[in-house]
Amino acid sequence: MAGGGEETAARRLIEVFMLFNKMNWNHQPMDLKQKHSELRLLVVIKRMGNGEDEGVKVSDLSKFLKVTSPTVTQLLNRLEEMGLIVRKEDPRDRRAVRVSLTEEGELTAKKALQGFMQRMNGLVDFLGDDDTEQLIRLLRQTTTYFEQMNLNDSNGDDVNKC
Template sequence: MAGGGEETAARKLIEVFMLFNKMNWNHQPLDLKQKHSELRLLVVIKRMGKGDKEGIKVSELSKFLRVTSPTVTQLLNQLEEMGLVVRKEDPKDRRAVRVFLTEEGDLTAKKALKGFLDRMNGLIDYLGEEDTEELIRLLKKTTTYFEQMNLNDSGGDD
């Protein structure tokens, strides 16, 4: 794009990203009282924690969620107070702690996941299959672009 068209397209993108950022992503089943970030963490623990046997390390959670370990620890403290997770010493590495869902945490994660999936399935129905696939492709491409920009900005040494 050349000239004024670039500015117009850039402004439209900024507006759409701002609207997207202000969206209420916290829609959840009414019987769940946790914050969106807490529910997301429960779902990730459920999906990555390999059941009751292994649990998951805080460092693995922070890497997957792309947040710092202290951020994950703060969320885990809240979830632990609610009785949704427990932390146990890693038998293979006494310095490490593994996180496990409690029965209530597992039930809450299942409800949250169902709520997330219902919402996305509603979007798929609204957009249709072709537009959904196009949206997925464009979001992946956009994510790749911004990840590369962030690497370039930080010098790639993190």
């Protein structure tokens, strides 16, 4: 688009992103008292652990979530206080800590995932198959664009490796 059209389209995109950011689209079932970030971490532990008895390394969780280890540690502290996770020393590397879900943690992660999937299935029903596929395609393109921008901004350096 040329001239003022770009600005108008860009402003409309900003408005939509701001609205989307304010939406409570990740709302969880009422019986779950954890914050979204805590529930997300439980689901990630469940998925990454994949039934392994050893659990998941804290460093692997940090890498996957693209946050620092101290951020993950704070979340894990709260989850441990709630009795949803247990930490163990890594049998092969004493410097590493592994995390696994308790029975209650498994149940909570399962409920959170079910709630999220129910909301996403509702969105698919609302949009219909064609619009859902178009949304998926556009969001993937959007992600690619912003990933490329971030790469360019960091001059090709992977800031997560610092």
